[in-house]
Amino acid sequence: MIKSCELCGIEKPAIKRPKTGQGICKPCFFSAIENEVHETIISSNLFHPGEKIAIGASGGKDSTVLIHLLDLLNKRHNYGIELHLLSIDEGIVGYRDDSLVTVKRNQEVYQLPLTIVSYSELFGWTMDQIVKKIGLNNNCTYCGVFRRQALDRGARMIGAEKIATGHNADDIAETVLMNLLRGDHFRLGKSTDIVTGEEGDMPRCKPLKYLYEKEIVLYAHYQNLDYFSTECVYSPNAYRGYAREFLKDLERIRPRAILDIIHSGEMLSVSAPAPAKMTCERCGNVSSNKICKACTLLETLSKP
Numbered sequence: 001m002i003k004s005c006e007l008c009g010i011e012k013p014a015i016k017r018p019k020t021g022q023g024i025c026k027p028c029f030f031s032a033i034e035n036e037v038h039e040t041i042i043s044s045n046l047f048h049p050g051e052k053i054a055i056g057a058s059g060g061k062d063s064t065v066l067i068h069l070l071d072l073l074n075k076r077h078n079y080g081i082e083l084h085l086l087s088i089d090e091g092i093v094g095y096r097d098d099s100l101v102t103v104k105r106n107q108e109v110y111q112l113p114l115t116i117v118s119y120s121e122l123f124g125w126t127m128d129q130i131v132k133k134i135g136l137n138n139n140c141t142y143c144g145v146f147r148r149q150a151l152d153r154g155a156r157m158i159g160a161e162k163i164a165t166g167h168n169a170d171d172i173a174e175t176v177l178m179n180l181l182r183g184d185h186f187r188l189g190k191s192t193d194i195v196t197g198e199e200g201d202m203p204r205c206k207p208l209k210y211l212y213e214k215e216i217v218l219y220a221h222y223q224n225l226d227y228f229s230t231e232c233v234y235s236p237n238a239y240r241g242y243a244r245e246f247l248k249d250l251e252r253i254r255p256r257a258i259l260d261i262i263h264s265g266e267m268l269s270v271s272a273p274a275p276a277k278m279t280c281e282r283c284g285n286v287s288s289n290k291i292c293k294a295c296t297l298l299e300t301l302s303k304p
């Protein structure tokens with residue numbers, strides 16, 4: 001006898017759901033993903049009517065699924081939010097220029113406004129130039145610090161109230177593991193927050209916080225979404241790579257491990273007070289010190 005979908009009991013199962021192991025049909029899989037993200041948005045009170053949300057659009061699978069879901073759920077459930085795509089061009093030839101072409105195609109599909117800001121216009125350096133100058137050792141640090149500030153400045157430019165990024169459950173569980181291994185108890189406490197930066201003027205939220213990477217890939221595939229799937233041409237973050245491999249091994253044995261790590265992270269309290277937010281004396285952007293990390297890195301680049 002052919003088994004039917006474990007959710008509706010009618011259709012033929014087409015997918016073994018990575019998160020639960022259930023054999024389900026495509027329509028039930030789509031509903032499960034869409035309802036889970038809606039539930040996350042509502043239970044965490046992520047959006048308010050009239051808000052402009054800048055979606056960090058990199059052209060990759062996560063942010064492409066994020067664009068698709070926010071557009072769909074905003075219409076389906078009348079959130080009353082205005083969506084605006086925001087892409088950061090780090091200046092990596094053969095990687096970001098190609099992924100931005102994908103973002104532009106999606107802008108047409110979803111008919112959403114798109115703003116692109118580049119490292120070169122904001123900082124006077126492209127990542128290609130930075131790598132030429134400093135090599136492949138510390139380049140991810142520069143890229144991460146600059147991207148954080150570029151997203152903030154881009155979102156302010158377009159008049160957004162909040163940034164939404166495509167960070168998924170795997171990304172968050174990896175970050176919990178990395179902070180645990182580093183003994184970084186302050187970041188450990190913050191790493192599972194669904195909204196961060198509320199103390200500053202540009203909060204960030206992660207509506208895909210509970211979605212597994214494998215399910216995002218399946219959703220994008222079965223919905224025929226247009227995304228760019230090449231890895232960055234520069235060396236990946238090695239430490240995160242180890243955490244990722246470990247997490248994948250755990251997931252193979254016990255798929256719930258990803259959610260359990262997130263829940264453990266959520267339960268760990270932070271004993272240290274958050275560093276006070278200041279304004280960088282040099283560039284005027286948000287900082288935890290007198291001079292922000294981006295300006296400090298720019299200073300090192302300007303040295304011969």
Ligand SMILES: Nc1ncnc2c1ncn2[C@@H]1O[C@H](COP(=O)(O)OP(=O)(O)OP(=O)(O)O)[C@@H](O)[C@H]1O
Pocket residue numbers: 055056057058059060061062063064086087088089090147164165166167171
């Ligand atoms: N160049 C960029 N421009 C705009 N947003 C970005 C950019 N890079 C990353 N982001 C945002 O940060 C999120 C996490 O980025 P990360 O580098 O971890 O990429 P990822 O996990 O491969 O995500 P994606 O599949 O969306 O590229 C992305 O989903 C996106 O919302």
